[in-house]
Every structure is written in C-alpha cells, then in structure tokens.
Amino acid sequence: MRTIPVCLVGFGNVGKALVRLLEKKQPVLISQFGFSTVVTGIATGSHGMAIDAGGIDIHKAIALVESGKSLSSISNKITPANNLAFIRECPAEVLFENTPVNHHTGQPAADHLKTALDAGMHAITANKGPVVHAYQELTALAEKKKLRFLFESAVMDGAPIFSLFRGPLPAVELKGFHGILNSCTNLLLELMEQGKTFEEAIAYGQSVGITETDPSADIDGWDAAIKVCALSTVLMGIPLTPDEVERTGIRGITAQMIEDGLKNGERWKLVCSAQRQGNSIIAKVSPQRVAATSPLYNINGTSSFVQFEMDTLPGLGILESNPGPETTAYGLLADMINAVRGA
Amino acid sequence: MRTIPVCLVGFGNVGKALVRLLEKKQPVLISQFGFSTVVTGIATGSHGMAIDAGGIDIHKAIALVESGKSLSSISNKITPANNLAFIRECPAEVLFENTPVNHHTGQPAADHLKTALDAGMHAITANKGPVVHAYQELTALAEKKKLRFLFESAVMDGAPIFSLFRGPLPAVELKGFHGILNSCTNLLLELMEQGKTFEEAIAYGQSVGITETDPSADIDGWDAAIKVCALSTVLMGIPLTPDEVERTGIRGITAQMIEDGLKNGERWKLVCSAQRQGNSIIAKVSPQRVAATSPLYNINGTSSFVQFEMDTLPGLGILESNPGPETTAYGLLADMINAVRGA
Numbered sequence: 001m002r003t004i005p006v007c008l009v010g011f012g013n014v015g016k017a018l019v020r021l022l023e024k025k026q027p028v029l030i031s032q033f034g035f036s037t038v039v040t041g042i043a044t045g046s047h048g049m050a051i052d053a054g055g056i057d058i059h060k061a062i063a064l065v066e067s068g069k070s071l072s073s074i075s076n077k078i079t080p081a082n083n084l085a086f087i088r089e090c091p092a093e094v095l096f097e098n099t100p101v102n103h104h105t106g107q108p109a110a111d112h113l114k115t116a117l118d119a120g121m122h123a124i125t126a127n128k129g130p131v132v133h134a135y136q137e138l139t140a141l142a143e144k145k146k147l148r149f150l151f152e153s154a155v156m157d158g159a160p161i162f163s164l165f166r167g168p169l170p171a172v173e174l175k176g177f178h179g180i181l182n183s184c185t186n187l188l189l190e191l192m193e194q195g196k197t198f199e200e201a202i203a204y205g206q207s208v209g210i211t212e213t214d215p216s217a218d219i220d221g222w223d224a225a226i227k228v229c230a231l232s233t234v235l236m237g238i239p240l241t242p243d244e245v246e247r248t249g250i251r252g253i254t255a256q257m258i259e260d261g262l263k264n265g266e267r268w269k270l271v272c273s274a275q276r277q278g279n280s281i282i283a284k285v286s287p288q289r290v291a292a293t294s295p296l297y298n299i300n301g302t303s304s305f306v307q308f309e310m311d312t313l314p315g316l317g318i319l320e321s322n323p324g325p326e327t328t329a330y331g332l333l334a335d336m337i338n339a340v341r342g343a
Numbered sequence: 344m345r346t347i348p349v350c351l352v353g354f355g356n357v358g359k360a361l362v363r364l365l366e367k368k369q370p371v372l373i374s375q376f377g378f379s380t381v382v383t384g385i386a387t388g389s390h391g392m393a394i395d396a397g398g399i400d401i402h403k404a405i406a407l408v409e410s411g412k413s414l415s416s417i418s419n420k421i422t423p424a425n426n427l428a429f430i431r432e433c434p435a436e437v438l439f440e441n442t443p444v445n446h447h448t449g450q451p452a453a454d455h456l457k458t459a460l461d462a463g464m465h466a467i468t469a470n471k472g473p474v475v476h477a478y479q480e481l482t483a484l485a486e487k488k489k490l491r492f493l494f495e496s497a498v499m500d501g502a503p504i505f506s507l508f509r510g511p512l513p514a515v516e517l518k519g520f521h522g523i524l525n526s527c528t529n530l531l532l533e534l535m536e537q538g539k540t541f542e543e544a545i546a547y548g549q550s551v552g553i554t555e556t557d558p559s560a561d562i563d564g565w566d567a568a569i570k571v572c573a574l575s576t577v578l579m580g581i582p583l584t585p586d587e588v589e590r591t592g593i594r595g596i597t598a599q600m601i602e603d604g605l606k607n608g609e610r611w612k613l614v615c616s617a618q619r620q621g622n623s624i625i626a627k628v629s630p631q632r633v634a635a636t637s638p639l640y641n642i643n644g645t646s647s648f649v650q651f652e653m654d655t656l657p658g659l660g661i662l663e664s665n666p667g668p669e670t671t672a673y674g675l676l677a678d679m680i681n682a683v684r685g686a
Contacts, residue, residue, distance in 0.1 A: 021655070158656055160511035167510035168495075168503035169393045170680040171371045172673075172676075293643060295662055298636055307662065312364070312673035313501055315664030319638055319650065322657040330515075332656035337513040343686075 003035060004340060005053070005088040007041030007121075009112050010098030011065060011085050014126055015042070017329035018096060019058040022293075025333065026290075041090035042071060043083050045099065053091045076227050083108065087115045093338050097125035103217065103226055103242070106133030113149060117141045122339040126153035131230040132241065145316065148339040152223035153331030154306050155181065157228045159320040163338065165235050172310040174236050178273035179306030180299045181227040183323065184211050184218035185250050185270040187302055189287075192258045210302060214306075220249035221270065221285040228272045228283050228343055231306075236274070238281050247285040259262050261289045272306075344377060347683060349394070350384030350433040350464075352426050353441035353454050353653040356470055357496075358385070359673035361439060362401040368676060375400040376680055383431035385414060386426050388442065393418035396434045426451065430458045437679050446560065446585070451474030456492060469496035469671050470663045474573040475584065496674030498524065498570045499647050502663040506681065508578050515653040517566050517579050519618035522649030523642045524570040524575060526666065527554050527561035527615040528593050532630075532647055535601045536610065539629040540595075553645060563592035564613065564628040571615045574649075578618070581602050591629040604632045612639050615649075627678050638662075642673075 006022070008015050022037050039057040041341045048070035050056055062076055074080055080086040087095060087321050094115035108130035113123040113130055114137075125131075125143065130138065131151050139179040141151040165174070180186055187210050202219075205211025217223050217304035232240040252325050253268055261268050266289040274283040290296045295317055299305045307317040320327070337343075349365070351358050365380050373379050381398040391413035393399055403417055415422055423429040430438060438459035444452045449472035456473055457465040457480075466485065473481065474494050480557070495505050500627075523529055528552050534544035543563075544627040548554025560566050568588040575583040596611055604611050609632040617626040633639045638660055642648045650660040663670070680686075 025514050033515065064402050159659055160507065163511035164503065164507065167686060168677065168681075169507035170684075170686075171375065208569030264453055266522055292635060293641055295638075295641055295664075298638055300636060300639055303658075306394075307664070312676070313663070313670055315646075315662070315665065316502055316664075317648075317660070317662030320656070320658065320664065321638075321650070321660065331657070334511065334513055338511075341513075343510060343513075 001030065001036065004015055004094060005040040005092045006034050006036045006094040006096065006336065007043075007087070007092035008096045008098070009043045009087065010096075011042050011044040011047070011061075012098065013095070013325040014098045014332070016062055016065075017325040019062070021326065021329045021333055023058060029337070033341060036181050037336075037341060040092050043086045044071060047080050047317055048067065048072045049086050050054065051077040051086070053154050073081065084115050087121075088114060088119050091187065091258055092121055094124060094339065096336075097127060100129070101127045101129035103129050103222060106130040110134040110138065110343055113138055114127070117145050117147055117149065120145065122147050122336065123149045123271065124332055124335045124339065125151050126332060127151070128154035128226050128230045132226055132233060135233050135341070136239070150335035150339055151239050152335050153328045154235070156318065156320045157308065157323040158327040158329070159318055159332070160329035161231070161306070161318060162234055163320070163334065167209045167343065169310070172187045172312050174272065174276070175309045175311065176275035177231060177308045178271060180217055180269055180296055180304050181272045181306065182221075182224040182270055183302035183304055184215070184223070186299060186304070187249065188219070189258070189268050189270070190300060193262060194254065197255060198253070219251055222324045224270060224272050224285040225283075228274055228285060232274050232283060236276060236281060238276070238279070240283055242282055245283040245285055247284075250287050253287050264289075266291050267297055269299070271296065294312055344373065344379065347378050347380045347437060348435045349384070349437040349679065350386075350430070350435035351380070351439045351441070352386045354385050354387040354390070354404075355441065356668040357441050357671045357675070358439070359405055359408075360668040361675050362405070364669065364672045364676055366401060371518050372680070374389055376684060378678075378683060384429065386429045387414060387520065391415045392422050392429050394420040394429070394433055412672040417611050426455055427458050430455060430464075431462050435464055435628070437674055437682065438464045439679075440465050440466065440470060442470070442581075444472035446472050446565060449473040453477040453548070456481055456482065458661050460488050462494065464490065465490050465679070466492045467675055467678045467682065468494050470494070471497035471569050471573045475569055475576060479582070488523065491683055493678035494678075494680050496671045497651065499663050501670040501672070501674035501677065502661055503677070504574070504649070504661060505577055506677065507661070510686065512653070515655050518652045518654065519616065520574060520649055520651045521614060521616035523612055523639055523647050524615045524649065525561055525564075525567040525613055526645035526647055527558070527566070529560070529642060529647070530558050531609050532596065533595060533643060535596070535598060535678070536605060540598060541596070562594055564590045565627040567613060568626075569659065570620050571617055571628060573619050573622050575626060579619060579624060579644040581619070583624055583626055586625040587629055593630050596630055598624070607632070610640055612642070614639065614644045618619070623640060644671050
C-alpha cells in the first residue's frame with residue numbers, strides 16, 4: 001500500500017480541520033482508495049514551520065500553534081527561509097495551500113502552487129485568488145508535469161462544483177448561472193431583517209467570526225465577484241477578472257429597504273449572475289429583492305446556492321447548508337483523492 | 344475514431360428525445376470524447392422494431408412512429424420475436440432501456456438489461472424498477488462482463504445524483520437525505536393551493552401529461568417510495584424495498600388543510616426521507632407542512648429537490664427545475680459517455 005506524504009502551507013482553521021479530517025479518514029482512504037497519507041510538512045504564518053519526512057504528530061502541531069508556540073521544536077530540519085523554500089524542501093507529493101491571499105493578484109498563493117508543481121507535487125488550494133489570476137498558467141504547468149491543480153473549496157467550500165463539471169456533466173453547454181455565493185453578506189442582510197442596523201449586523205458578524213475586521217471585500221461585493229470570475233473562467237472557459245464584473249455591494253441597503261421588501265414578501269439578497277453572450281460573459285453582483293418563489297429566497301445564514309443553466313439541464317441548483325472549516329477541509333480532501341486517483 | 348453502435352428498447356418521448364440529443368451532440372462527442380454514435384436498433388411498444396447495422400435514419404423512425412406506422416419498413420433484418428430477441432440480434436455496444444415497467448418486480452426492464460449485458464452491451468435505463476429490484480445482480484453481472492449498468496435518470500431525471508456519489512464525493516459517509524422526489528404530487532398540491540379540488544387538480548395534471556390515467560402510483564406515494572429505495576440501495580448500500588418505506592400518499596389532503604397551511608405561511612409537500620440507523624434505514628414518504636425557511640418550500644411545479652446529509656458536508660442540496668423528456672434523455676447520454684470513457 002502506498003503512503004502519500006502531504007504538506008500544508010497555511011495552518012489556520014481550515015488547515016487544522018484538514019489534518020484532523022485526514023486522520024479520521026485514513027481507514028476509508030486505505031479501504032476504498034488503496035493509500036494512506038502522512039503529514040510531512042506544515043508552514044504557518046506566525047508559528048514557524050516543521051518538516052519531518054517520518055511524519056509530523058498533528059496533535060502536537062495543533063497544540064503548539066494553539067498555545068502560541070513555534071513548530072520548530074518538532075521539526076527535524078533547519079527551518080527554511082520562507083514558504084517557497086519550505087515547499088521545495090518538503091518531501092511531499094501533495095501541497096495544500098491555504099494562506100491569506102491578495103485577491104487582486106492571487107499572490108502569494110499562485111507562487112506557492114507553482115513552486116509545488118515545479119517540485120513535483122499536486123497543488124491544491126481553497127483560495128480563489130490563484131484560480132482567477134493564474135488558472136491557465138497553473139493548469140498548463142500541472143498538465144505538463146502530469147500533476148493536478150485543484151481548488152474545489154474555492155467556491156462554496158466543499159460543495160462539489162468544479163468536480164461536478166469535470167465528471168457527472170459531460171457534454172453540457174453552460175449558458176449561465178446565478179446564485180448567492182457570499183456567506184457574509186447573506187448573514188448580514190438576514191440580521192438586518194431581524195432589526196439590526198447595518199453597523200450592528202457587522203459587529204455581530206465580527207463577533208461570530210463570519211465578518212472580517214475590514215469587511216469591505218465582502219460588503220462591497222469583491223468576494224462574490226471573484227467567485228463569479230472563478231466559475232466563469234473554469235466552467236465556461238471565458239477568463240474574467242473582478243473588474244469586469246458589474247458590481248454593487250450592500251452598503252446602500254437601508255433598514256427601510258429591508259422592511260419594504262419584507263412587506264412585499266421579498267428578501268434582499270446579494271445575487272451573483274453570469275450569462276454567456278457569444279464569446280463573452282455578462283457578469284453581475286448586485287443586491288436584489290427576491291420573491292418566495294425563487295430558490296434564492298430561503299438561502300439563510302451562511303448557506304450558499306448556485307443554479308446552473310445548461311442546454312441539456314435548464315436548471316440545476318446546488319445548495320450548501322451550514323458550511324464551516326470542516327466543509328472546506330473536505331473539498332481539499334476530495335481534491336487530493338481525485339488527484340491521486342486521476343479523477 | 345470509434346463509432347459506437349447503440350440501440351433503444353422503448354421509443355416514447357424519452358427515447359425520441361434521446362435520439363435527437365445524440366444527433367445534436369455528435370460534434371461534442373467527437374471533439375471531447377473521441378467517438379461518435381450510430382443508432383442501429385429501435386424497438387417500440389406498438390410500432391414494431393427496426394435493426395440496421397449501417398445506421399437507422401432517426402428522422403424517418405420518428406416520423407413513422409408519430410404517424411402510427413411500423414418501423415419494419417426501415418429495418419433490414421426480419422423482425423425479432425420479442426424485445427429479448429431484438430436485444431440479442433442488435434449489433435450494438437449500448438442498450439438504452441426505457442419501456443413501461445412493473446414497479447413491484449422491475450420487469451421487463453430488468454430482463455432487458457440483463458440480456459444486454461449478456462450480449463456484451465452497456466446497459467442504461469431511466470427506469471427505477473430494475474435499480475430497486477435488481478441492482479446487485481445487474482451490477483455484479485456488469486462488473487463480470489467489464490461493462491456498466493447505469494441509471495442516472497431513474498431519480499430526478501438527468502440531474503446528477505448517482506454520478507455525484509461515484510465521482511465528486513469520495514470518502515463521504517451518507518447519513519441520510521430528504522427531499523421532494525415526485526413531480527406529479529408536487530404539481531397537484533400546488534394546483535390545490537390555487538383553489539382546485541383534488542379531482543380538478545388530477546384532471547388538469549392528466550390534461551398536461553404529468554398525471555397518469557391511473558394516478559395511484561404517484562398520489563399513493565409509491566413512485567416516491569421507489570425513488571427513496573433506489574437512493575438508499577445505491578448510495579447508502581442498504582437495499583430497501585418499497586414495502587419497507589413508511590408511506591402515506593396525498594389522498595387525505597383536503598382543501599381545508601391546504602388553506603390552513605397557507606394561513607400559517609406553510610405549504611403541504613410530499614416529503615421523502617431516509618435516515619441511517621446502524622445497519623438499517625428508517626425511510627418515509629408522507630405529506631408534511633413545510634415552512635418558508637425550508638429549501639423544500641419553493642420547490643414548485645414539477646421541480647424536485649434532495650438534500651443529502653453527510654459526515655463531511657452537513658447539507659448538500661440538489662435542485663432540478665423544469666425537467667422534461669430532454670433532461671431525462673441527457674441523463675441517458677451522460678451515462679453512455681461515462682460508460683464508454685469508464686468514469
């Protein structure tokens with residue numbers, strides 16, 4: 001039986017959930033897919049790095065990081081100078097990339113992934129930045145190296161979107177899609193329906209860890225726009241950058257507007273859409289009032305939904321309820337299994 | 344380039360939609376999957392059969408059937424005695440099976456599929472009967488013959504359900520599911536919301552071809568129960584027969600109950616559910632009042648929806664809107680592509 005060494009760059013909630021999931025799923029990996037895994041490298045943002053070809057004790061690693069200590073004490077290699085050096089020195093066949101990313105450049109994630117492919121590893125990420133900014137380059141490099149660049153968790157966490165179009169939907173022509181792809185604004189709008197002001201909603205979102213300290217990427221619609229670009233680029237074969245998306249965030253939504261909507265049986269939602277027009281795409285992110293007849297109406301809390309319009313299936317919707325770091329971790333695990341088994 | 348000969352047993356709306364779709368998708372089959380197809384046999388219920396190793400003109404075949412004539416005039420073989428003889432004599436690599444089925448036995452579909460596998464063809468059907476009654480036998484036979492028994496369209500038409508679990512969802516543990524799987528009753532309940540009596544709703548359903556002359560299989564919940572069994576048998580590995588499903592149909596739903604529900608912001612839906620309990624399954628079909636917060640609330644008309652509960656993804660919902668014979672035909676096409684490419 002094969003043992004696949006894997007390494008992680010980025011060890012926040014998702015990275016920690018992933019190593020726990022890998023541990024839990026060893027019996028299934030062995031029985032269903034004929035391989036096991038071992039974590040041979042972890043690089044964190046502010047708690048150092050560890051490399052051990054024999055396998056890192058993930059419980060020790062989590063305990064060290066959570067108590068604010070460095071991983072260097074459990075490394076049996078001298079700490080590399082930076083993440084790129086770490087990737088090159090790590091004895092691994094798979095890189096899981098989950099570092100904070102600049103959404104306007106896709107960096108440093110794109111460089112991490114490129115370095116991994118150059119070093120002979122499958123490159124897997126939950127970051128959407130590198131999908132939008134480096135999809136073609138990384139995919140071409142992966143093909144050349146007979147490796148995979150996969151990113152299922154970049155849109156709707158672990159819900160199968162990209163793999164759905166790689167596998168179960170052969171020969172379809174995707175004409176467009178619409179949906180709710182940003183959890184944060186969906187929660188904020190719901191909190192406003194419950195009577196909170198915009199500011200109170202943001203404060204609450206921050207207190208439960210859904211809204212970031214600087215919430216602008218979410219509330220101005222950038223996060224949603226980037227997801228539209230990722231779907232368009234990969235599924236429709238038409239590269240799109242966030243600047244090309246007609247984008248309106250939710251700053252303009254007032255308590256009065258929320259109330260007026262509810263009175264008419266409608267809810268404000270930040271709706272994403274893309275529609276093919278010849279060889280280009282009309283892409284949009286904007287707050288819209290949706291009626292109870294719409295599948296978008298009861299997408300609550302941090303759930304998300306996308307409906308694809310295809311020539312052969314007029315409306316196929318995918319709903320993800322109750323996501324969390326564990327669902328994102330599952331997308332990474334699924335990518336790894338698919339990379340290893342060539343699916 | 345390979346040309347794959349295919350044959351059809353059953354040539355109603357779905358069969359006709361399928362041959363049209365095959366014709367339309369030839370360029371994509373050739374460019375993306377490296378093969379084309381040719382229809383070498385069609386067996387109908389009451390318009391005879393045709394076999395032509397050189398390829399049947401599907402437009403002629405459709406015209407003959409639609410004008411009430413027999414296919415024998417375009418056959419270059421003497422008409423076989425019955426469907427089983429037809430399958431054995433047809434020079435094909437794929438059988439598409441779409442004949443009327445007895446849901447209590449899965450016949451004659453199961454025998455058609457078995458005969459096809461024995462004759463060296465992939466066996467593909469939109470019928471759920473053989474999935475419930477012969478899944479293990481047909482799957483084992485297909486494996487032995489290095490062929491495939493596939494049935495994506497048996498539940499939720501062409502929406503990817505079975506292929507989703509074969510491909511994009513590796514290593515998940517499916518704990519249960521719930522949803523709306525019967526289009527006919529969903530439409531009837533909606534018509535009753537619009538003020539029609541139960542009998543008027545049925546008459547309307549019959550006039551638009553959604554409700555059968557004898558509507559009991561739908562309104563007594565048998566169709567829904569069989570779909571629950573198909574999902575349970577295939578996706579959860581626990582064979583289940585319709586008799587084992589706790590089943591209540593919609594005959595008891597009165598105009599008053601519909602009205603009471605609407606007054607409380609709730610809609611009556613025929614809800615299917617299954618929940619794993621150790622090595623067995625608690626399966627149920629029953630009318631339930633669902634609130635606007637539920638994803639079942641706005642499943643309208645003939646749309647359907649299922650939400651899967653997994654260890655790694657707490658809630659993954661699949662929605663199919665606006666199905667028709669074309670969507671069922673797409674599921675058959677997708678099965679064929681997956682059978683040929685081994686996915």
